[in-house]
Amino acid sequence: MGSAAAWQLARRGARVLCLERFDIPHAMGSSHGVTRIIRMPYYEDPRYVPLLRRAYQLWREIEAVSGERLLVTTGSIDAGPEDGELFQGALASARQHQLEHEVLTGAQIARRFPAYHLPRVHRGVFQPDGGFVVSELAIVAHVRAAQSQGAEIHARERVVSWEPRGSQRISVVTDRAVYRARQLILTAGAWVGELAAVLKPMAIPERQVLAWLQPRRPELFEPSRFPVFNLAVEEGRYYGLPVFQVPGFKFGRYHHRGESVPNPDELRREPDAEDERILRQFAQRYFPDGCGPTMALRTCMFTNTPDEHFIIDRHPEYPQVIVASPCSGHGYKFCSVIGEILAEMAINGESRHQIDFLRLSRNGLANHAGP
Ligand SMILES: Cc1cc2nc3c(=O)[nH]c(=O)nc-3n(C[C@H](O)[C@H](O)[C@H](O)COP(=O)(O)OP(=O)(O)OC[C@H]3O[C@@H](n4cnc5c(N)ncnc54)[C@H](O)[C@@H]3O)c2cc1C
DSSP states (O other): OHHHHHHHHHHTTOOOEEEOSSOSSOSSSSSOSSEEEEOSSOTTOGGGHHHHHHHHHHHHHHHHHHTOOOEEEOOEEEEEOTTSHHHHHHHHHHHHTTOOOEEEEHHHHHHHSTTOOOOTTOEEEEETTOEEEEHHHHHHHHHHHHHHTTOEEESSOOEEEEEEETTTEEEEEESSOEEEESOEEEOOGGGHHHHOGGGGGGOEEEEEEEEEEOOSSGGGGSTTTOOEEEEEETTEEEEEEOOBSBSSEEEEETTTTOOBOSSGGGOOOSOOHHHHHHHHHHHHHHOGGGOSSEEEEEEEEEEEOTTSOOOEEEOSSOTTEEEEOOOTTOOGGGHHHHHHHHHHHHHHSSOSSOOGGGSTTSTTTGGGOOO
16 A cells, blocks of 8 residues: 555655655565455445446556556456355345446356366356455566656565644654654554554454465466355355466455454464464365465464455544554555555545445444544
């Protein structure tokens, strides 16, 4: 979110300083692990679809600027029981926004994409524009594009605190210097509650684990034959992607073991045998040809809101501070458009995009606002 905002601000002529406490890129936050799913028939809420359309355009734009391939199209499958929220939500989004799509049974999915072994009676929405973004590479692409437009980017510089100066200015204290600015955009991911106490009760970091397993039939797990997926099955909700860069089929379970992380600096980073068991059990049942030896396991953090929608808004007390972070485990695909939204808010006061459903004042968040 931060690197995309830096580019969008810099290309509009703003003077930008972007501060990152670790390296660029790094594996300590929420954006590492090579790939992130992008998909259009958004079962979480159809209001995300217009944002997705713009996100796709901007991913293509940053690809053109950087000369890197950042978005790979595989198609997407959102599947589960016919009366379940995931399938019904994806179908409703696809219909409402007239997205090209097909409804397939589990049996039809298996015939078309033989890596999949879903319950035969499950239903899935196949949508051809789905795919994945190459996540760390896309961060680097945004950083380089921002730099080429004059943005100053400092890695290994941690923001320690910030203080408003009247309603127009702000000073930011880091472990290296003190800066003055007209506006501050906080995109600190899992650490956002540390930098904006108002968000702390409603931006809860959670430990996640990703697995990459060597497929026994690798030809079935290539991007050309393996659509990215979101699946609701008996064991929970899972997502997965084809083999790309790491020699394994990649997947994870939403809210893996339900482990909230009160302090992201104390995240239990090393995956253990139970993490692996949970993930292998899923692959064994639904992707048996993908369940070979483990190639990699990695931890990562979600930052969850109570309703699992994002928060993008101005700070309730300090209008010169804009916050964007808690993305509840589904935000990466939107980074390109969130960068644009943040730049428009900072420069024009408001964004042209419809983001009322992501504001702090929305229903469902009010009870969590705390003092
Ligand atoms: C396992 C996993 C799988 C996911 N899969 C998907 C997916 O398939 N599709 C999808 O769309 N989304 C997915 N997500 C969610 C998505 O990756 C996140 O929503 C997104 O990456 C969050 O980006 P961010 O910029 O908010 O956070 P980050 O990328 O973590 O960036 C926040 C940055 O702020 C820096 N920072 C924090 N505090 C300070 C400070 N005090 N000073 C300076 N810098 C600071 C951090 O170092 C970090 O670099 C997944 C997340 C996880 C964990």
